[in-house]
Amino acid sequence: MYADIECKKNSTVQGALFEISKIDEKELDVYEDYPVVYKKHYFTYYGKKVMTYTMTKKTSFTFPTERYLNIVKKGYIDCKLEKKYLIKALKA
Numbered sequence: 001m002y003a004d005i006e007c008k009k010n011s012t013v014q015g016a017l018f019e020i021s022k023i024d025e026k027e028l029d030v031y032e033d034y035p036v037v038y039k040k041h042y043f044t045y046y047g048k049k050v051m052t053y054t055m056t057k058k059t060s061f062t063f064p065t066e067r068y069l070n071i072v073k074k075g076y077i078d079c080k081l082e083k084k085y086l087i088k089a090l091k092a
Helices: 022-031 066-078 083-090
Strands: 038-045 048-055
Touching: 066 083
Parallel strands: none
Antiparallel strands: 038 048
16 A cells, blocks of 8 residues: 545645755656656646656555554654544545
8 A cells, every 4th residue: 555646526635845856856756666656747736836646556445554654654744734634544
């Protein structure tokens, strides 16, 4: 299981924005195995160009490993995101 964004009408996605360079984006592409495992989506948010990755092949939900979940939880803390959305997603 990996955290991913899925389209759902009338839904929102929590996240954090990071300013990255073109070099950073190329390095992320390698790390995320773009375009094989992930594809990119670009959109504008408050006048800024934003990019996100989503998985190319969706899989059914499986509970994440404890290690992976701890990384996601740390991201929620570091970015001051509301944990209730993570808890809700884990109950899906």
